[in-house]
Amino acid sequence: MSALNRALSAKQLETLKNKLLDALEECSGNTEAIQLAEPEGTDETEQSIADYTNSHNLRFKNRNAILAKKIKKSLKKFELGEYGLCNECGDWIRFERLLARPMAEECIVCKEESERGENRQLPSSPSFQANISMFN
Ligand SMILES: [Zn+2]
Numbered sequence: 001m002s003a004l005n006r007a008l009s010a011k012q013l014e015t016l017k018n019k020l021l022d023a024l025e026e027c028s029g030n031t032e033a034i035q036l037a038e039p040e041g042t043d044e045t046e047q048s049i050a051d052y053t054n055s056h057n058l059r060f061k062n063r064n065a066i067l068a069k070k071i072k073k074s075l076k077k078f079e080l081g082e083y084g085l086c087n088e089c090g091d092w093i094r095f096e097r098l099l100a101r102p103m104a105e106e107c108i109v110c111k112e113e114s115e116r117g118e119n120r121q122l123p124s125s126p127s128f129q130a131n132i133s134m135f136n
Helices: 010-033 045-081 093-102 107-121 126-135
Strands: none
Touching: 010 045, 093 126
16 A cells, blocks of 8 residues: 555535535534523523523624634635645545544554644653653
8 A cells, every 4th residue: 555645536625615614604603693691680690590591692693603713724725825724744644533523634654643643742851851862
């Protein structure tokens, strides 16, 4: 098997772009549908229910806004002809991965690598640090 993934076909790109456009439409729709709850009385319980609902809705709204931003960023890559390329190694991200995660910016190899890196805790002993610097 070749180590390099193949470039996406025009048809595959079209499929992924439509997926992103659908997702964008869906999350902008959700954001508009959210109305902040108004407390109906001066009752303390009602007030706290409204507060709870509002903070929940705001979180939801923020998440949607972040998601919309990510989708737009991915759509921009279509214009630049960079969609589907891994941010890290520049190799093509596999179509199957993009189909599952159209906003993926790293191929599965780099993704796993960076997740391992995030979880890694470096011991702080000076000798260990010295060993590391030899490889850098
Ligand atoms: Zn990569």
